[in-house]
Amino acid sequence: MEANENYEHARKLSYAEFPTQFVWNKAVPSLWVPRHIGFAIGRNHSVPASFDNAYHLRILLNKVKGPKCFENIRTVEGVVSDSFRDACYRIGLLDDDKEYIEAIEEARHTANGYYLRNLFATMLITFSLSRRDYVWDNIWHFLVDGILYYQKKKHKNPGLTLSDKQLKNLALLEIEEILVSNNSSLRSYDGSGKTYLWKTLSASIRSKGEIVLNVPSSGIATLLLEGGRTAHSRFLIPINLTKDSQCHVTGNTDVSDLLKKTSLIIWGETPMIHKHALEELDRTLKDVMKCDLSNTSESLFGGKVVVLGGDFRQILPVVHNGTRNDCVNATISSSYIWLKCKVLKLTKNMRLTIGSQMSNTLEIKQFADWFLDISEGNLDGTNDGETTISIPDDILIKHSLNPMFNNLTYFQERALLDPLNEVVQEINDRMLA
Template sequence: MGLMEDDREYVDGISIASELGSGSQLRKLFTRMLMTNLISRPQEVWRKSWTLLSDGILYDRRKALNIPGTGKTFVWNILYAALRSRGLIVLNVASRGIASLLLLGDRTVHSRFSIPISINEISTCNLRQGSPKAQLLKKASLIIWDETPMLNKHCFEALDRSLNDIMKTQSTHGYDIPFGGKVVVLGDDFRQILPVISKGSRSEIVGSAINSSYLWKHCKVMKLTVNMRLQNATSTSTAAEIKKFADWLLQVGDGTVKTIDEEKTLIEIPPDLLIEQCKEPLLELVNFAYPKLAHNLQKSSFFQERAILAPTLESLEEINNFTLAMISGDET
């Protein structure tokens, strides 16, 4: 009757199973689907589901190669693994897609919690009582949310309202308490990217961060103090170089780095971080950050390990133009 021609039912089945199943279990499910010989276009089902089916592979390879990971990501994955080993449900999410790839679970907050893109002070998540996502949140013992400073505080408040609504049917005392009584770990550094407010003033940007929310008074602040990258350095010279760069970044974040103007708005960049003599500085930057880009497009780890921070939209558009030219075969 043509009801199965687009294989949508198989894609939906994998998506629903991902709410409770691990990546390994999803791959076994996909294998069984293939063995039934009923999928008309297996490549299309894979293309639409590969991010779910690949869950955990990166972690398994790092474990097999004895690569422990670094910093907070390592802590999040240890917490995740410890609770999952006891049969408990842990939801690992991140504010950005690239960051989510480093976490076990591999989901963004907007995907996992259905947080609206257009957010305000009265927004709620698109979670219906009794839906699979709502049921999953009811059963979750821990939520780990990475890169929290970069999202507007209304995102956290929307989840708080939705969790209170979901949990009120399960426990009378779970209503009107932070996140419906769920334990939520919020991670990252406020010295990094804050929420983006279009043409916003300094006070508007600061006022939109999570530490300006009514939820912040319920948070217990804990700090990571050991630089894991130094622990994994292969030589003394490498460790010294990493420490020097890490210390400089901390000084920039704390506002104590050396400035070169009276208004303290311009800082001095160390010479080893500068591209001083070249015909195309931007092209050199792209080549440095993404060597042999056209040959590495299909490798997710290639993009997980590098990024170019662009201060303005115009800079980002320039970088995109260079990148597209390189991919199309114009790289030199």
């Protein structure tokens, strides 16, 4: 982007074509400079379709020439698209999904809602859809076919009525069951939980024109957040940590300028990072913000707002040859930073309640509480390192040789979904026999 600003002939090249006429200069500051000798061929790294934002950015980088900022990459015929995906669609690099919508509309004349929901789930699993939300908005009223009938039968209430929102949630719940059986989940597309919270916070701050840094502790987590980058990479944190080490950020660099302008830092999966890394960032931000006389550099993180997220029930810092006490002592809760943190907790398990009925709310809460009691060692006696856990009968697999028979009732109820579905009824009859 900087080369496009400085060199006119650079604006005629896509990013993959840059190495043919430019060379990457590793000197400080790093930049592209015109090539005088030699020849090179460039390519962009392959990105799987499941990494939605990065995947569509890569498509655009192979086509768009001369962008001077990320907004230029998303601009098509003078209109700035909301996302890289939308920009790909406007340019014509993606199908409009019309054929998939027509396929479901055609199938509804000969197939029941259960089949249509399976068909839509298959489209999700195979990443066939370019705009999933657009397709859903156009075909959801076909996918909910049979759900009201099934609910009337289940609750023995012929006069039962459901709102459009309730029908959608029940359809999504069934689609989720299909995806889970295929090692996937709706969470892979638009999920809930901490990631949803981080995305919402980022979008809210960025909508005001301010800068947000998403810095998860793991590389995999960076793929879930827009502009995500590991904390070690973003803050130049050294690999070998000590209580006195410092981030490699000096006063007059691009990184220090970025930190000064940043309004919010979101550091995900914090419990798995060593406390020395957080303390290093605290010292670094205090040092960087000293250049700003209006800022009280003695406050935590130089006065910057930092959101630290994660779950202490998950992975803790790994201490080489360390004992249990060493690992606990390496967590943020053992740091001086913890004393100045305001702790906020997410208390509602959204992944369990999405698409569920109000009548099941108590049952879902009891299961969630039971699950948390296990993870916290509060179940069946004192937490002395060893205990016997009683598994509730409703989640216990009793038929070890053929676990499918545990869901026999499910197949019986499924057969009632559509009296004309002779295939499902035949399978049910054979299982009973």
